[in-house]
Amino acid sequence: MSYIKTETDGHVLIITLDRSDARNAFNLAMSEEMESIIDRYEEDINLRCAIIQANGPTFSAGQDLIAAAKGERSVTKGRGGFGIMNRPPRKPLIAAVEGQALAGGMELTLCCDIVVASTSAVFGLAEAKRGLVAIGGGCFRLPHRVPHNIAMEMIITAEPRSAADMHSFGYVNKLVEPGKTLEGAMEYAALVVRNGPLATVASKEIAHRSATEQWRDEAGWRIQEEIIKPVLASDDLKEGLAAFAEKRDPVWKGK
The missing domain is CATH 1.10.12 (Lyase 2-enoyl-coa Hydratase; Chain  A, domain 2)
Incomplete structure:
Protein backbone atom coordinates (compact mmCIF):
# COMPACT_ATOMS: atom_id res chain seq x y z
CA MET A 1 0.00 0.00 0.00
CA SER A 2 1.27 3.45 -0.90
CA TYR A 3 0.77 6.24 1.63
CA ILE A 4 2.54 8.96 -0.35
CA LYS A 5 2.00 10.17 -3.91
CA THR A 6 4.61 11.93 -6.02
CA GLU A 7 4.54 13.87 -9.26
CA THR A 8 6.97 16.13 -11.06
CA ASP A 9 6.41 19.55 -12.56
CA GLY A 10 9.50 20.47 -14.51
CA HIS A 11 12.38 20.43 -12.04
CA VAL A 12 10.03 20.30 -9.02
CA LEU A 13 9.06 17.15 -7.13
CA ILE A 14 5.65 17.35 -5.43
CA ILE A 15 5.32 14.95 -2.47
CA THR A 16 1.76 14.42 -1.24
CA LEU A 17 0.98 12.68 2.06
CA ASP A 18 -2.00 10.46 1.25
CA ARG A 19 -3.15 8.75 4.43
CA SER A 20 -6.02 11.10 5.18
CA ASP A 21 -8.09 8.38 6.90
CA ALA A 22 -5.43 8.40 9.64
CA ARG A 23 -4.90 12.20 9.57
CA ASN A 24 -1.71 11.55 7.60
CA ALA A 25 -0.07 10.08 10.69
CA PHE A 26 3.15 8.18 10.01
CA ASN A 27 3.61 4.48 10.64
CA LEU A 28 6.81 2.61 9.78
CA ALA A 29 5.70 1.72 6.24
CA MET A 30 4.90 5.36 5.46
CA SER A 31 8.25 6.44 6.91
CA GLU A 32 10.14 3.94 4.78
CA GLU A 33 8.25 5.19 1.74
CA MET A 34 9.24 8.77 2.55
CA GLU A 35 12.88 7.80 2.93
CA SER A 36 12.84 6.13 -0.48
CA ILE A 37 11.28 9.23 -2.05
CA ILE A 38 13.81 11.59 -0.46
CA ASP A 39 16.67 9.33 -1.57
CA ARG A 40 15.36 9.41 -5.15
CA TYR A 41 14.99 13.19 -4.96
CA GLU A 42 18.61 13.55 -3.88
CA GLU A 43 19.86 11.26 -6.65
CA ASP A 44 17.86 12.71 -9.56
CA ILE A 45 19.95 15.44 -11.17
CA ASN A 46 16.87 16.85 -12.93
CA LEU A 47 15.04 17.58 -9.65
CA ARG A 48 16.08 20.84 -7.99
CA CYS A 49 13.32 21.55 -5.47
CA ALA A 50 10.67 19.52 -3.64
CA ILE A 51 7.36 20.43 -2.02
CA ILE A 52 5.58 18.48 0.73
CA GLN A 53 1.80 18.82 0.93
CA ALA A 54 -1.03 16.56 2.12
CA ASN A 55 -4.43 15.29 1.05
CA GLY A 56 -7.31 15.75 3.45
CA PRO A 57 -8.10 18.35 6.11
CA THR A 58 -4.97 17.58 8.20
CA PHE A 59 -1.40 18.15 7.04
CA SER A 60 -0.16 15.54 9.52
CA ALA A 61 -0.97 14.53 13.08
CA GLY A 62 2.52 13.13 13.46
CA GLN A 63 3.28 9.64 14.75
CA ASP A 64 0.65 6.91 14.37
CA LEU A 65 -0.03 6.46 18.09
CA ILE A 66 -1.98 3.24 17.58
CA ALA A 67 1.03 1.70 15.87
CA ALA A 68 3.31 3.21 18.53
CA ALA A 69 1.23 1.60 21.29
CA LYS A 70 2.00 -1.75 19.67
CA GLY A 71 5.72 -1.02 19.78
CA GLU A 72 6.16 0.21 16.21
CA ARG A 73 8.44 3.23 15.75
CA SER A 74 8.19 5.38 12.64
CA VAL A 75 11.97 5.55 12.31
CA THR A 76 14.04 4.40 9.34
CA LYS A 77 17.64 3.28 9.36
CA GLY A 78 18.89 5.88 6.90
CA ARG A 79 17.08 9.14 7.64
CA GLY A 80 15.48 8.57 11.03
CA GLY A 81 12.04 9.78 12.07
CA PHE A 82 9.41 9.67 9.32
CA GLY A 83 12.22 8.81 6.90
CA ILE A 84 13.45 12.41 6.83
CA MET A 85 13.87 14.08 10.24
CA ASN A 86 17.43 13.05 11.14
CA ARG A 87 18.74 13.69 7.64
CA PRO A 88 16.60 16.03 5.53
CA PRO A 89 17.53 16.40 1.86
CA ARG A 90 20.48 18.56 0.93
CA LYS A 91 18.34 20.02 -1.85
CA PRO A 92 15.68 22.66 -1.10
CA LEU A 93 12.41 21.55 0.50
CA ILE A 94 9.21 23.59 0.83
CA ALA A 95 6.19 22.82 3.03
CA ALA A 96 2.68 23.61 1.79
CA VAL A 97 0.55 23.35 4.94
CA GLU A 98 -3.23 23.13 5.05
CA GLY A 99 -4.99 22.28 8.32
CA GLN A 100 -3.20 20.93 11.38
CA ALA A 101 0.54 20.28 11.51
CA LEU A 102 0.84 18.77 14.97
CA ALA A 103 3.57 16.91 16.88
CA GLY A 104 5.62 15.06 14.26
CA GLY A 105 3.56 16.86 11.64
CA MET A 106 5.05 20.15 12.76
CA GLU A 107 8.48 18.54 13.06
CA LEU A 108 8.11 17.55 9.42
CA THR A 109 7.80 21.25 8.55
CA LEU A 110 10.93 21.89 10.62
CA CYS A 111 12.76 19.80 8.01
CA CYS A 112 11.74 22.32 5.36
CA ASP A 113 13.56 25.47 4.25
CA ILE A 114 10.44 27.48 3.40
CA VAL A 115 6.92 27.17 4.85
CA VAL A 116 3.79 28.28 3.01
CA ALA A 117 0.64 27.97 5.13
CA SER A 118 -3.08 28.44 4.77
CA THR A 119 -4.62 31.10 7.00
CA SER A 120 -6.59 28.25 8.60
CA ALA A 121 -3.51 26.15 9.37
CA VAL A 122 -2.39 25.35 12.91
CA PHE A 123 1.06 24.36 14.20
CA GLY A 124 1.86 22.66 17.47
CA LEU A 125 4.19 20.32 19.35
CA ALA A 126 1.53 18.30 21.16
CA GLU A 127 3.76 15.45 22.37
CA ALA A 128 3.74 16.33 26.07
CA LYS A 129 -0.05 15.91 26.18
CA ARG A 130 0.53 12.19 25.58
CA GLY A 131 3.53 11.88 27.87
CA LEU A 132 5.87 12.02 24.88
CA VAL A 133 8.80 14.28 23.96
CA ALA A 134 9.23 16.03 20.61
CA ILE A 135 12.33 14.04 19.64
CA GLY A 136 11.83 14.53 15.89
CA GLY A 137 13.80 17.77 16.09
CA GLY A 138 11.09 19.90 17.69
CA CYS A 139 12.83 20.56 20.99
CA PHE A 140 16.13 21.66 19.46
CA ARG A 141 15.14 23.02 16.05
CA LEU A 142 12.17 25.18 16.98
CA PRO A 143 14.18 27.49 19.32
CA HIS A 144 16.33 28.38 16.29
CA ARG A 145 13.30 29.25 14.17
CA VAL A 146 11.16 31.39 16.50
CA PRO A 147 11.90 33.51 19.60
CA HIS A 148 13.10 31.28 22.44
CA ASN A 149 10.21 32.09 24.76
CA ILE A 150 7.67 31.24 22.05
CA ALA A 151 9.42 27.94 21.37
CA MET A 152 9.40 27.13 25.09
CA GLU A 153 5.70 27.97 25.35
CA MET A 154 4.87 25.62 22.50
CA ILE A 155 7.10 22.84 23.81
CA ILE A 156 6.10 22.79 27.48
CA THR A 157 2.42 23.76 27.21
CA ALA A 158 1.87 21.60 24.10
CA GLU A 159 -0.67 24.18 22.92
CA PRO A 160 -0.87 24.98 19.18
CA ARG A 161 -0.48 28.36 17.53
CA SER A 162 -2.27 29.70 14.46
CA ALA A 163 -0.60 30.13 11.11
CA ALA A 164 -1.00 33.88 11.53
CA ASP A 165 0.93 33.71 14.81
CA MET A 166 3.65 31.57 13.23
CA HIS A 167 3.90 34.05 10.36
CA SER A 168 4.36 36.91 12.81
CA PHE A 169 7.17 34.93 14.51
CA GLY A 170 8.87 34.41 11.14
CA TYR A 171 8.28 30.66 11.04
CA VAL A 172 5.80 30.79 8.14
CA ASN A 173 7.22 32.55 5.08
CA LYS A 174 3.92 33.21 3.37
CA LEU A 175 0.23 33.08 4.33
CA VAL A 176 -2.29 32.21 1.61
CA GLU A 177 -5.99 31.51 1.36
CA PRO A 178 -7.15 27.94 2.09
CA GLY A 179 -6.60 25.72 -0.93
CA LYS A 180 -3.82 27.93 -2.30
CA THR A 181 -0.77 26.53 -0.50
CA LEU A 182 0.54 24.44 -3.39
CA GLU A 183 0.22 27.43 -5.67
CA GLY A 184 2.16 29.55 -3.19
CA ALA A 185 4.81 26.86 -2.77
CA MET A 186 5.20 26.52 -6.53
CA GLU A 187 5.88 30.26 -6.76
CA TYR A 188 8.82 29.83 -4.40
CA ALA A 189 9.94 26.67 -6.22
CA ALA A 190 10.02 28.56 -9.53
CA LEU A 191 12.42 31.05 -7.96
CA VAL A 192 14.60 28.23 -6.59
CA VAL A 193 14.91 26.18 -9.77
CA ARG A 194 15.96 29.14 -11.93
CA ASN A 195 19.19 29.26 -9.91
CA GLY A 196 22.30 27.15 -10.26
Whole structure:
Protein backbone atom coordinates (compact mmCIF):
# COMPACT_ATOMS: atom_id res chain seq x y z
CA MET A 1 0.00 0.00 0.00
CA SER A 2 1.27 3.45 -0.90
CA TYR A 3 0.77 6.24 1.63
CA ILE A 4 2.54 8.96 -0.35
CA LYS A 5 2.00 10.17 -3.91
CA THR A 6 4.61 11.93 -6.02
CA GLU A 7 4.54 13.87 -9.26
CA THR A 8 6.97 16.13 -11.06
CA ASP A 9 6.41 19.55 -12.56
CA GLY A 10 9.50 20.47 -14.51
CA HIS A 11 12.38 20.43 -12.04
CA VAL A 12 10.03 20.30 -9.02
CA LEU A 13 9.06 17.15 -7.13
CA ILE A 14 5.65 17.35 -5.43
CA ILE A 15 5.32 14.95 -2.47
CA THR A 16 1.76 14.42 -1.24
CA LEU A 17 0.98 12.68 2.06
CA ASP A 18 -2.00 10.46 1.25
CA ARG A 19 -3.15 8.75 4.43
CA SER A 20 -6.02 11.10 5.18
CA ASP A 21 -8.09 8.38 6.90
CA ALA A 22 -5.43 8.40 9.64
CA ARG A 23 -4.90 12.20 9.57
CA ASN A 24 -1.71 11.55 7.60
CA ALA A 25 -0.07 10.08 10.69
CA PHE A 26 3.15 8.18 10.01
CA ASN A 27 3.61 4.48 10.64
CA LEU A 28 6.81 2.61 9.78
CA ALA A 29 5.70 1.72 6.24
CA MET A 30 4.90 5.36 5.46
CA SER A 31 8.25 6.44 6.91
CA GLU A 32 10.14 3.94 4.78
CA GLU A 33 8.25 5.19 1.74
CA MET A 34 9.24 8.77 2.55
CA GLU A 35 12.88 7.80 2.93
CA SER A 36 12.84 6.13 -0.48
CA ILE A 37 11.28 9.23 -2.05
CA ILE A 38 13.81 11.59 -0.46
CA ASP A 39 16.67 9.33 -1.57
CA ARG A 40 15.36 9.41 -5.15
CA TYR A 41 14.99 13.19 -4.96
CA GLU A 42 18.61 13.55 -3.88
CA GLU A 43 19.86 11.26 -6.65
CA ASP A 44 17.86 12.71 -9.56
CA ILE A 45 19.95 15.44 -11.17
CA ASN A 46 16.87 16.85 -12.93
CA LEU A 47 15.04 17.58 -9.65
CA ARG A 48 16.08 20.84 -7.99
CA CYS A 49 13.32 21.55 -5.47
CA ALA A 50 10.67 19.52 -3.64
CA ILE A 51 7.36 20.43 -2.02
CA ILE A 52 5.58 18.48 0.73
CA GLN A 53 1.80 18.82 0.93
CA ALA A 54 -1.03 16.56 2.12
CA ASN A 55 -4.43 15.29 1.05
CA GLY A 56 -7.31 15.75 3.45
CA PRO A 57 -8.10 18.35 6.11
CA THR A 58 -4.97 17.58 8.20
CA PHE A 59 -1.40 18.15 7.04
CA SER A 60 -0.16 15.54 9.52
CA ALA A 61 -0.97 14.53 13.08
CA GLY A 62 2.52 13.13 13.46
CA GLN A 63 3.28 9.64 14.75
CA ASP A 64 0.65 6.91 14.37
CA LEU A 65 -0.03 6.46 18.09
CA ILE A 66 -1.98 3.24 17.58
CA ALA A 67 1.03 1.70 15.87
CA ALA A 68 3.31 3.21 18.53
CA ALA A 69 1.23 1.60 21.29
CA LYS A 70 2.00 -1.75 19.67
CA GLY A 71 5.72 -1.02 19.78
CA GLU A 72 6.16 0.21 16.21
CA ARG A 73 8.44 3.23 15.75
CA SER A 74 8.19 5.38 12.64
CA VAL A 75 11.97 5.55 12.31
CA THR A 76 14.04 4.40 9.34
CA LYS A 77 17.64 3.28 9.36
CA GLY A 78 18.89 5.88 6.90
CA ARG A 79 17.08 9.14 7.64
CA GLY A 80 15.48 8.57 11.03
CA GLY A 81 12.04 9.78 12.07
CA PHE A 82 9.41 9.67 9.32
CA GLY A 83 12.22 8.81 6.90
CA ILE A 84 13.45 12.41 6.83
CA MET A 85 13.87 14.08 10.24
CA ASN A 86 17.43 13.05 11.14
CA ARG A 87 18.74 13.69 7.64
CA PRO A 88 16.60 16.03 5.53
CA PRO A 89 17.53 16.40 1.86
CA ARG A 90 20.48 18.56 0.93
CA LYS A 91 18.34 20.02 -1.85
CA PRO A 92 15.68 22.66 -1.10
CA LEU A 93 12.41 21.55 0.50
CA ILE A 94 9.21 23.59 0.83
CA ALA A 95 6.19 22.82 3.03
CA ALA A 96 2.68 23.61 1.79
CA VAL A 97 0.55 23.35 4.94
CA GLU A 98 -3.23 23.13 5.05
CA GLY A 99 -4.99 22.28 8.32
CA GLN A 100 -3.20 20.93 11.38
CA ALA A 101 0.54 20.28 11.51
CA LEU A 102 0.84 18.77 14.97
CA ALA A 103 3.57 16.91 16.88
CA GLY A 104 5.62 15.06 14.26
CA GLY A 105 3.56 16.86 11.64
CA MET A 106 5.05 20.15 12.76
CA GLU A 107 8.48 18.54 13.06
CA LEU A 108 8.11 17.55 9.42
CA THR A 109 7.80 21.25 8.55
CA LEU A 110 10.93 21.89 10.62
CA CYS A 111 12.76 19.80 8.01
CA CYS A 112 11.74 22.32 5.36
CA ASP A 113 13.56 25.47 4.25
CA ILE A 114 10.44 27.48 3.40
CA VAL A 115 6.92 27.17 4.85
CA VAL A 116 3.79 28.28 3.01
CA ALA A 117 0.64 27.97 5.13
CA SER A 118 -3.08 28.44 4.77
CA THR A 119 -4.62 31.10 7.00
CA SER A 120 -6.59 28.25 8.60
CA ALA A 121 -3.51 26.15 9.37
CA VAL A 122 -2.39 25.35 12.91
CA PHE A 123 1.06 24.36 14.20
CA GLY A 124 1.86 22.66 17.47
CA LEU A 125 4.19 20.32 19.35
CA ALA A 126 1.53 18.30 21.16
CA GLU A 127 3.76 15.45 22.37
CA ALA A 128 3.74 16.33 26.07
CA LYS A 129 -0.05 15.91 26.18
CA ARG A 130 0.53 12.19 25.58
CA GLY A 131 3.53 11.88 27.87
CA LEU A 132 5.87 12.02 24.88
CA VAL A 133 8.80 14.28 23.96
CA ALA A 134 9.23 16.03 20.61
CA ILE A 135 12.33 14.04 19.64
CA GLY A 136 11.83 14.53 15.89
CA GLY A 137 13.80 17.77 16.09
CA GLY A 138 11.09 19.90 17.69
CA CYS A 139 12.83 20.56 20.99
CA PHE A 140 16.13 21.66 19.46
CA ARG A 141 15.14 23.02 16.05
CA LEU A 142 12.17 25.18 16.98
CA PRO A 143 14.18 27.49 19.32
CA HIS A 144 16.33 28.38 16.29
CA ARG A 145 13.30 29.25 14.17
CA VAL A 146 11.16 31.39 16.50
CA PRO A 147 11.90 33.51 19.60
CA HIS A 148 13.10 31.28 22.44
CA ASN A 149 10.21 32.09 24.76
CA ILE A 150 7.67 31.24 22.05
CA ALA A 151 9.42 27.94 21.37
CA MET A 152 9.40 27.13 25.09
CA GLU A 153 5.70 27.97 25.35
CA MET A 154 4.87 25.62 22.50
CA ILE A 155 7.10 22.84 23.81
CA ILE A 156 6.10 22.79 27.48
CA THR A 157 2.42 23.76 27.21
CA ALA A 158 1.87 21.60 24.10
CA GLU A 159 -0.67 24.18 22.92
CA PRO A 160 -0.87 24.98 19.18
CA ARG A 161 -0.48 28.36 17.53
CA SER A 162 -2.27 29.70 14.46
CA ALA A 163 -0.60 30.13 11.11
CA ALA A 164 -1.00 33.88 11.53
CA ASP A 165 0.93 33.71 14.81
CA MET A 166 3.65 31.57 13.23
CA HIS A 167 3.90 34.05 10.36
CA SER A 168 4.36 36.91 12.81
CA PHE A 169 7.17 34.93 14.51
CA GLY A 170 8.87 34.41 11.14
CA TYR A 171 8.28 30.66 11.04
CA VAL A 172 5.80 30.79 8.14
CA ASN A 173 7.22 32.55 5.08
CA LYS A 174 3.92 33.21 3.37
CA LEU A 175 0.23 33.08 4.33
CA VAL A 176 -2.29 32.21 1.61
CA GLU A 177 -5.99 31.51 1.36
CA PRO A 178 -7.15 27.94 2.09
CA GLY A 179 -6.60 25.72 -0.93
CA LYS A 180 -3.82 27.93 -2.30
CA THR A 181 -0.77 26.53 -0.50
CA LEU A 182 0.54 24.44 -3.39
CA GLU A 183 0.22 27.43 -5.67
CA GLY A 184 2.16 29.55 -3.19
CA ALA A 185 4.81 26.86 -2.77
CA MET A 186 5.20 26.52 -6.53
CA GLU A 187 5.88 30.26 -6.76
CA TYR A 188 8.82 29.83 -4.40
CA ALA A 189 9.94 26.67 -6.22
CA ALA A 190 10.02 28.56 -9.53
CA LEU A 191 12.42 31.05 -7.96
CA VAL A 192 14.60 28.23 -6.59
CA VAL A 193 14.91 26.18 -9.77
CA ARG A 194 15.96 29.14 -11.93
CA ASN A 195 19.19 29.26 -9.91
CA GLY A 196 22.30 27.15 -10.26
CA PRO A 197 21.51 23.80 -8.58
CA LEU A 198 25.03 23.20 -7.26
CA ALA A 199 25.21 26.71 -5.85
CA THR A 200 21.78 26.34 -4.23
CA VAL A 201 22.71 23.07 -2.50
CA ALA A 202 26.05 24.46 -1.29
CA SER A 203 24.38 27.64 -0.03
CA LYS A 204 21.79 25.63 1.90
CA GLU A 205 24.50 23.49 3.49
CA ILE A 206 26.50 26.53 4.60
CA ALA A 207 23.44 28.24 6.06
CA HIS A 208 22.23 25.09 7.83
CA ARG A 209 25.56 24.10 9.28
CA SER A 210 26.43 27.62 10.43
CA ALA A 211 23.15 27.80 12.34
CA THR A 212 23.31 24.34 13.90
CA GLU A 213 27.04 24.10 14.59
CA GLN A 214 27.50 27.70 15.81
CA TRP A 215 30.60 28.32 13.72
CA ARG A 216 33.14 30.85 14.83
CA ASP A 217 34.44 33.07 12.05
CA GLU A 218 37.72 31.20 11.62
CA ALA A 219 36.05 27.81 11.32
CA GLY A 220 33.28 29.22 9.14
CA TRP A 221 35.64 30.46 6.45
CA ARG A 222 37.50 27.14 6.36
CA ILE A 223 34.38 24.93 6.24
CA GLN A 224 32.67 27.17 3.69
CA GLU A 225 35.69 26.90 1.39
CA GLU A 226 35.47 23.09 1.44
CA ILE A 227 31.75 23.14 0.67
CA ILE A 228 32.05 25.47 -2.35
CA LYS A 229 35.04 23.75 -4.02
CA PRO A 230 32.81 21.62 -6.32
CA VAL A 231 30.82 24.71 -7.27
CA LEU A 232 33.93 26.66 -8.24
CA ALA A 233 35.11 23.76 -10.42
CA SER A 234 31.72 23.17 -12.07
CA ASP A 235 30.50 23.63 -15.63
CA ASP A 236 27.49 25.43 -14.15
CA LEU A 237 29.67 28.25 -12.84
CA LYS A 238 31.15 28.77 -16.30
CA GLU A 239 27.64 28.67 -17.80
CA GLY A 240 26.31 31.20 -15.30
CA LEU A 241 29.07 33.68 -16.07
CA ALA A 242 28.76 33.13 -19.82
CA ALA A 243 24.98 33.59 -19.73
CA PHE A 244 25.38 36.87 -17.84
CA ALA A 245 27.91 38.16 -20.36
CA GLU A 246 25.71 37.07 -23.27
CA LYS A 247 22.53 38.50 -21.71
CA ARG A 248 20.61 35.19 -21.79
CA ASP A 249 19.13 32.73 -19.32
CA PRO A 250 21.58 30.06 -18.12
CA VAL A 251 21.06 26.40 -18.97
CA TRP A 252 22.01 24.48 -15.86
CA LYS A 253 23.33 20.91 -15.98
CA GLY A 254 23.86 20.37 -12.26
CA LYS A 255 27.53 19.48 -12.73
